[in-house]
Amino acid sequence: MNLHRIRELIPTVTTRTKIQPSATAFFKTLTLMETIDVLLVAQGLSYLEQELNKRYNLFRLWDFPQKSQLLTQHGVTIRAVVGGAFAGADSELIEALPKLEIVSSFSVCVDKIDLGKCKEKGIRVTNTPDVLTDDVADLAIGLMLTLLRRICECDRYVRWKLETW
Numbered sequence: 724m725n726l727h728r729i730r731e732l733i734p735t736v737t738t739r740t741k742i743q744p745s746a747t748a749f750f751k752t753l754t755l756m757e758t759i760d761v762l763l764v765a766q767g768l769s770y771l772e773q774e775l776n777k778r779y780n781l782f783r784l785w786d787f788p789q790k791s792q793l794l795t796q797h798g799v800t801i802r803a804v805v806g807g808a809f810a811g812a813d814s815e816l817i818e819a820l821p822k823l824e825i826v827s828s829f830s831v832c833v834d835k836i837d838l839g840k841c842k843e844k845g846i847r848v849t850n851t852p853d854v855l856t857d858d859v860a861d862l863a864i865g866l867m868l869t870l871l872r873r874i875c876e877c878d879r880y881v882r883w884k885l886e887t888w
Contacts, residue, residue, distance in 0.1 A: 760800045762793075762820075765807035771829060775805065784810075794819045803827065811835030817844065825849065 761779040763772060775781050782801065787793040794816075801820050804812045808830040814837040817823060825847040826836050833850050841848050869875060 759802045760797060761803040761805060762801045763805045764812070765805070765810035767807050767829060805829065806835060808832040809835065813837050814840040817841065817846065831855070
């Protein structure tokens with residue numbers, strides 16, 4: 724899925740204290756003002772990484788042998804963290820980034836983000852809700868049809884008949 728499709732699915736940011744569906748509008752306004760430092764903590768979509776790299780001063784957590792080295796050198800300038808289902812922003816990372824304004828997850832999941840700490844510090848939190856809802860529904864219907872029509876059993880029977888013929 725490309726970034727443009729993700730932007731279509733994500734409504735704009737509304738408040739500072741709730742989990743918000745999108746960071747798109749926020750990032751657009753920041754881009755107009757200055758180049759901001761963004762920390763990418765999860766490897767994933769190469770397209771997303773390329774777009775972030777084009778528009779922002781992107782730091783990749785895996786490019787630094789020690790997390791402390793990155794935080795010492797750039798911690799005071801990083802204003803956004805981008806993560807995913809397996810990596811986000813824990814309280815230690817949030818505390819180490821004094822100018823942090825937003826934590827964005829390119830997945831539905833926010834389990835790896837310390838929501839309490841973000842709320843306490845007034846940091847926006849975003850994710851991509853409902854991005855897979857239609858696909859999951861399609862798969863569920865397909866599985867129900869497979870079960871009701873006994874497609875797997877019929878497939879096994881046909882394969883068995885072909886072998887014994």
